[in-house]
Amino acid sequence: MAAILCTLLLLIFSRSFTSTLSLGVGINYGQIANNLPTPSHVSALLESLNISRVKLYDADPNVLTAFANTNVEFIIGLGNEYLQKMQDPQQAQIWIQQKVQPHISQTRITCITVGNEVLGGVDPQLPPYLVPAMKSMYQALVNLGLNSQVYVTTAHSLQILKTSFPPSNGAFRDDLVQYIQPILAFHAMSNSPFLINAYPYFAYKSDPKNVQIEYLLFEPNSGTVDPNTNLKYDNMLYAQIDAVYSGIKALGHSDVQVRISETGWPSKGDVDEPGATVENAGIYNRNLLQRMQAGQGTPAHPSQRIDIYVFALFNENMKPGPTSERNYGLYYPDGTPVYNLGVQGYLPRIDYSSSAKNALCIFRVLVLLLGSSLIA
Secondary structure, eight states: OHHHHHHHHHHHHHHHHHHHHOOOSEEEOOOOOSSOOOHHHHHHHHHHHTOOEEEOSSOOHHHHHHTTTSSOEEEEEEOGGGTTGGGSHHHHHHHHHHHTTTTTTTSEEEEEEEEESOTTSSOTTSHHHHHHHHHHHHHHHHHTTOTTTOEEEEEEEGGGEEEOSSGGGOEEOGGGHHHHHHHHHHHHHHTOOEEEEOOHHHHHHHOTTTSOHHHHTTOSOOOEEOTTTOOEESSHHHHHHHHHHHHHHHTTOSSOOEEEEEEOOOSOOOTTOTTOSHHHHHHHHHHHHHHHHTTOOOSSOTTSOOOEEESOSBOOTTOOSSGGGGOOOSBOTTSOBSSOOSOOOOOOOSOOOHHHHHHHHHHHHHHHHHHHHHHO
């Protein structure tokens, strides 16, 4: 009887609050850590959060298998170390046959990112390999009849911009135009998006005395006005997006959509990383999610809904670099939220007795109730 009652309660409350608890965005699922839950546990967590879009940095078969027969759409990644090899169309086809084809009938793979932040990155030898690798991967998908299901793109850091303000003057670095121009032509041909990793936090980290943190956190502020368009910006992220659109337009394209493949705020940092706090991270992501749920566009592209993947699902304890790099997660590896997002999830255990299952069921109902009251 208790189990039946729990089931009924869950159906009632989950249907009532699914839209309320949904993040409404994608999530980056990084795995540079030695203490993360299993992919099956992660699948359950994301189901509880109603997240239906996930971005990986590889093509981990354990993750893709764990998400089989779910409604989750995956972006999978081809690492920078494979770019030179993937210029060979035959190698690209082998990769797709091994990494994509075994899973795509049960797991929704919709995109392959070829490399990450290649242009303007730490390895100056990689840029010439990027476009050929993208083309080889796309042609392999065509050969295998998968190009209508899976698109090909790459993700860029904002280091590719030489000018970002005012947004209408956004322009790409002169030394990178030779690579960006054919990338834009590829996107226009294949109807794939231009991905950017945008972190307003970096602006505050580099100049905390002169950058208004409220402008970065979507908090009330005086904003800035683009003198060329008279458009007002109340946050830096939207200004960055429009700067990228301006750079794309300057190269002759108005047929390529910009999407945010990474954005987030660290909850902890070193002494020289001001603003990296739990409070600020919570404010940034809560306000961001509210804006995304409202279906906003940017001032220069108000009818174009912004598409965002939040970085990241978990804190990753093995990431190199400053402390902030290991503290972008919404969750600690044990499934505990780093801060309140206004949504609730759970990490179920693998084995439950019948009494524990009933207790878990009641817990889920309470989570739904508490989550809705927190949001309200």
